Amino acid sequence: MEQETTLHELQGSRILEYPVEGSPLGSASSSLEMIGAARSQRAELVAIPVERLGGEFFHLHNGIAGEVLQKFVTYQMRVAIVGDISVHSHASKALRDFVVECNRGSDLWFVRNFEELTERLHQFHSATNHSHGSVVSGTA
DSSP states (O other): OOOOOEEEEETTEEEEEOOSSSSOOOSHHHHHHHHHHHHHTTOSEEEEEGGGTOGGGGOGGGSHHHHHHHHHHHTTOEEEEESOOHHHHHTOHHHHHHHHHHHHSSSEEEESSHHHHHHHHHHHHHHHHHHTOOOOOOOO
């Protein structure tokens, strides 16, 4: 699966972005290829356009999304699904709940566009920096 990708630096993170055009990316084997490509470019997150996943990906009952996304979790590669999924989420409460749960974490996000991804990365880095806060010593 040779793909043209773009490497971005957003909010201090290296993002490997897949273009909207191209072959479908919604399979376990394509996930492994994307993870390998991201690692070879030292990316921390893979950005996948909604258009590349296909409608079946969003039907949670068939297990495709779980299989694909589990690969990213297993190999500790963060992933963002970028684009409008409202057509799919309006039709499925399970998908809406899944997206809410994913967006609470730091490894898998569903975002509308790159601006939202940039904001999420900013929030993530702010939270990470605060959790590693420094100790300030005072005078006695």
